[in-house]
Amino acid sequence: MKAAIITIGDEILIGQIVDTNSSYIAKALDKIGIATQEMLSISDDKQHILSTLKYVQNKFDVVLVTGGLGPTKDDITKKTFCDYFEDHLVENVEVLAHVKDLIESFYKRPITQLNKDQALVPSKCKVLFNKMGTAPGMLMEHEETIFVSLPGVPYEMKYLIDNEVIPYLVQKFERPYIVHKTILTYGRGESLVAEQIEEWENQLPQFIKLAYLPSPGRVRLRLTARGKNEELLKQTIEDQIQLLIPLIGDIIVGYDEEETIEVVVGRKLKEKMVTLATAESCTGGKIAEMLTSVAGASTYFKGGLIPYETEMKTKLLHVKKETIDAFTVVSAEVAKEMALNSKTIFNSDYAIATTGNAGPTKGDSVAEIGTVYIALATPKEVLVEEFNFGQPREKVIDRAVTKALEMVYKEILKN
Template sequence: MKAAIVTIGDEILIGQIVDTNSGFIAKKLDKIGIEITEMLSISDNKKHILDTFAQLQNKVDLVLITGGLGPTKDDITKKTFCDYFEDELVVDEVVLQHVTQLIERIYNRPISQINKDQALVPSRCTVLKNANGTAPGMWMQKEQTVFISLPGVPYEMKDILENVIVPKLIQEYQRPFILHQTVLTYGQGESLVAERIEQWENNLPSFIKLAYLPSPGRVRLRLSARGINEELLREALSEQIKQLSEIIGDIIVGFDENETIEAVLGKMLTQRNKTLATAESCTGGKIAQVLTSIPGSSAYFKGSVVSYSKEVKINILNISPETIDKFSVVSKEVAEEMALSVQGKMKTDYVISVTGNAGPTKDDTDEEIGTVFIGIATPEKVIVEKFNFGQPREKVIDRAVNKSFEMLQKEILKNV
């Protein structure tokens, strides 16, 4: 099956809100073997909606629409559905009863006519129960395409999709298996990784596709296998991952789409009963923020000192003023002292320290914009490396965060 996802709402098109619904829907459909071919965001305009429906008609098997089901005049999806399917709105008594209970018993106020109108649905549609709101979903078919309309409120949409639509699709349609395996690499750019695995990639089976998903300092390699025999697909993916590991095992840090390097580091530290702290300057606490986004990080992460100014480096971290005067705040020597200071104060096994010039100006250092020194304090030593991550500022910070994790992982592995 092929599907398209359509989000309706001017608020999305003007950037007032971010569309998170499409990504959620896409993941759920992909898991049950439905291929997403298009994602569209369109305005609350009747002609635009009708034109979009007509363009997708018989082009895909399934169209999922979110938004425009509210009680106000700017929500026109239901009426437009009726126009497209040459139908009329009627009161669904089950929906009306649900809306009445929701308004009067839970919200504790009298039901208005606007609320009652939420029970109006096209006469020929299959009503999809919305347990968490007043706007029901609608399922209608025209020729070879099923159109499904869902409320735009994320938690309402998610409940209908997971508990009503997905089970219905599984029951009524035959679908192929779509399996994904993600390989997470750190330390080399997309072009270099592609060069190293070119021969392997050229020999992939026809039913397995490879996608490169790069971001600063890391590249995710996603293998997608499609077919009717799930066991054979899993075996083929496993064999390809094994071959890939033999080629670029030195930069692979994980094999799960959601297994980031910070999560891998957390497992490594926990398994070894080791602790970590950070001393940050140009990254402004982002390393600590990323680390603490991992559930259970309190078991190994002790804290951070964000010494963004020279005064904090001197007064809190006790960095020698003479060191700063001689080498500047962006230097190997300052990065080393930052690491040792935090290691002593927090009594941790490991410390990440970062000082650099993220831009847009050089401030009080002669180092080029984009220059970053990253230090790793281990139980035995401190190592510091110098990098130039270029520009813009956001890229420098993101690459510094990722590179610091990569360096820490390598040091931890040396003590295995």
């Protein structure tokens, strides 16, 4: 089965907002064996919408449209749907009652005509009841294609996908199984990984595809198998992973899409019943941000300091002025003191510290742009490593954050 996803909104096309809806929908479809083959973003223009609907008609089994269902004049999806499907709008009693209750009970104000108009839907559509907002979803079957129109508000769209759209598609269609397994590796570049596993990759069964998904400091290897026997697909992928482990097992840290380095580090800290603190200069709090993005991080993350300015390293983190004067602020010696003092301040088992020149200028240091020192204070010693992550600035910061968490992970595994 083939699907297309269409997002409607000028705000997407001008870069005012990022389209996260398409990603969520594609993942949901993939889990039930429906492959997304096209994603389109189009403007709030009637003729453009009509021409796009014509383009996807009968080319795809399912077309999912998000956006343009609000109460204002620039939201034209419903009326355009009526024009395309030669239909007219009718008032849905259930939706109207829901909208009235939501406006009067939750927002504590009288319902307006614009609010009432949210209950207008094409007469031929299947209404997808939206408990999370006022705009209902709409499902239309036309010739060889099912069209689904959903609100663009992410949490409303997600509710309808999970509770209305996916159950409907599962019941209506027989679908092949699509099984994914993602292998998360850290500390080695894409080309080096590819060289190490080339022979293994060449011998993969034809129904399994391998994709390389690189980002600064890490490479995800995604195995995808398609077929009618789900258990066979899962077992074959597992067998292939067992053949892969002897080749790159030293850099594998996880096996699922959600198994990011911060999730893996957090789990290991929790298992070992140890704690971590941070002291970040050039990374500006991103390490702490990643750690605290994981639910339950308070059980192992004590806290962090961001002494970004040189003077703050002395005032807040108690790095000796003599150390900074002797070695400059971007140095192994300063990174070491930052980690040790953070460990003391937060009374943690481990502490990670970063100091560097992310660029585009050198600031208070003579070190080359791209230079980063990362120090890890452990219960027994302090480890310090020097890196040069090049440019641009964003790359330096991202790679420093990834490398810092990788250092924590590897050190915890030793103990």
